[in-house]
Amino acid sequence: MTNDQRQTPYLDALLRYRARGFTAFHTPGHKLGKGAPAGLVEAVGLDLLKVDLAVAGAVEDTRESTGLVAAAEQIAAEAWGAERCFFLVNGSTSGVQSLVVSLAGPGVPIIVPRNSHKSMLAGLIFSGAMPCYIEPVIDPEWGVPRNITTDAAATAIATCGGARAFFVTSPTYNGFGADLPALAGLAHGAGIPFIVDQAWGPHFRFCSLLPVDAMTAGADAAVTSVHKLISGLTQSSVLMANAARINLRRLAGVVKMTQSTSPQALIYASIDAARMQMATDGERLWTRAVELAEWARAAVNRIDGLRCLGDECLERPGIASFDPTRLTITACALGHTGWELETVLRDDYGIAVEAADTLNIVLNVTHGDDRSDVERLVASLEDYAARYRDAGGDVGAGCRRFTAQLPAFTRQETSPQDAFFSPSVQLPLAQCSGRISAEIVTPYPPGIPVLGPGELISPEIVDYLTEAGDRGLHVHGPEDLTLRTLRVVE
Numbered sequence: 001m002t003n004d005q006r007q008t009p010y011l012d013a014l015l016r017y018r019a020r021g022f023t024a025f026h027t028p029g030h031k032l033g034k035g036a037p038a039g040l041v042e043a044v045g046l047d048l049l050k051v052d053l054a055v056a057g058a059v060e061d062t063r064e065s066t067g068l069v070a071a072a073e074q075i076a077a078e079a080w081g082a083e084r085c086f087f088l089v090n091g092s093t094s095g096v097q098s099l100v101v102s103l104a105g106p107g108v109p110i111i112v113p114r115n116s117h118k119s120m121l122a123g124l125i126f127s128g129a130m131p132c133y134i135e136p137v138i139d140p141e142w143g144v145p146r147n148i149t150t151d152a153a154a155t156a157i158a159t160c161g162g163a164r165a166f167f168v169t170s171p172t173y174n175g176f177g178a179d180l181p182a183l184a185g186l187a188h189g190a191g192i193p194f195i196v197d198q199a200w201g202p203h204f205r206f207c208s209l210l211p212v213d214a215m216t217a218g219a220d221a222a223v224t225s226v227h228k229l230i231s232g233l234t235q236s237s238v239l240m241a242n243a244a245r246i247n248l249r250r251l252a253g254v255v256k257m258t259q260s261t262s263p264q265a266l267i268y269a270s271i272d273a274a275r276m277q278m279a280t281d282g283e284r285l286w287t288r289a290v291e292l293a294e295w296a297r298a299a300v301n302r303i304d305g306l307r308c309l310g311d312e313c314l315e316r317p318g319i320a321s322f323d324p325t326r327l328t329i330t331a332c333a334l335g336h337t338g339w340e341l342e343t344v345l346r347d348d349y350g351i352a353v354e355a356a357d358t359l360n361i362v363l364n365v366t367h368g369d370d371r372s373d374v375e376r377l378v379a380s381l382e383d384y385a386a387r388y389r390d391a392g393g394d395v396g397a398g399c400r401r402f403t404a405q406l407p408a409f410t411r412q413e414t415s416p417q418d419a420f421f422s423p424s425v426q427l428p429l430a431q432c433s434g435r436i437s438a439e440i441v442t443p444y445p446p447g448i449p450v451l452g453p454g455e456l457i458s459p460e461i462v463d464y465l466t467e468a469g470d471r472g473l474h475v476h477g478p479e480d481l482t483l484r485t486l487r488v489v490e
């Protein structure tokens, strides 16, 4: 690397600003904490309020200067293996949206997996692009989407005429990686950029025990959430891009449109610090995290009634790599949903998980954990399982699964943007068959949209959503979260 990765130019500037003890006549109005209400000072401390600043302005010497940010972004670009890096304060959400808007305008097709994060659908609505969807297979054992297969990707490329970009999400929420080098080869063979939503893989590049990262695998651009699994403050994320197939100037302009005009300087500083930590010590830190996670996984799998997803998944189609630090755990055999397990862990054991759904809980093990954390998790799970078994827990009862097959994607009748902006009406779900959806409907699990704006609603989709509503599945997207009604194009 040509840049010294021990540097943290942005963080240093922020600390210098605080040390100089300025009298501030700039935003925010609490004036470096002096005017802040006592409760806020108690929550975050005066030291933090003294560096609660917007990026443009105070930290640099002149309002127009961008040298400091450019320097920090350039060091980060090198660390994550790209020509250009953009710091983002609106999460990977804003990175995905920036990429879609900069690559495809109204009516332009792009290839998109159906298990994309909802920021992708928002990007489609903003840009007007037409999605050509690739359906991932839902793993029947765990009820979560696997990644897309190379065969499905090849078919999409062959059939989606005039596609301007190929997007993939890797890893998935449960840590399943697609075969990125093969997919990059397919996209480049078709002359289109290959873009990876790597929100859950900011650590990959820094430890040899983890899956290959997007840029090494040949991506033209990737988004990665610095806040999700490494040390960035919440909302921090980076967008990496190479110039060969991406117009970096246009992308830079669009990135600005998706960010606040007052980006939080602390978020930038945290990206600087997190990148430094990973680039200088990532191998050691994540080797330890992998060891802790593998220890926890093995221990959970020894508990009667519990199971933790592991690298046996690599034998299944659509899973080319696996992040062992994601723990997906099920208590189905004890007759408990993921939500119930989450509640018991929180209320009885003081353990907060990353996510829960009907079937599973998901936990992140990172460089921030130590042995005592995973020991506490395992001891809590042992105690929990014993309690429920001793109370006549339904060992072997199987999951109260949501077993209905996901209904097939029908047809994209209009672009998501056209459907979103068309006049629409709210109809009882039972009357929606044959209509065009005006909204997104994503039940969890498996967290894949059953409908997006512009899609034809089939009788199978109505049946599925009726059952999902009856079972009280968590749903993201529609105005009516009970699923009794749906908004359709008029």
Ligand SMILES: Cc1ncc(COP(=O)(O)O)c(C=O)c1O
Binding pocket: 090, 091, 092, 093, 094, 096, 116, 117, 119, 169, 173, 197, 199, 200, 225, 235, 236, 237
């Ligand atoms: C695959 C994927 N992409 C993008 C995002 C958005 O990330 P952020 O929360 O950093 O905006 C998420 C968030 O969970 C995600 O799971």
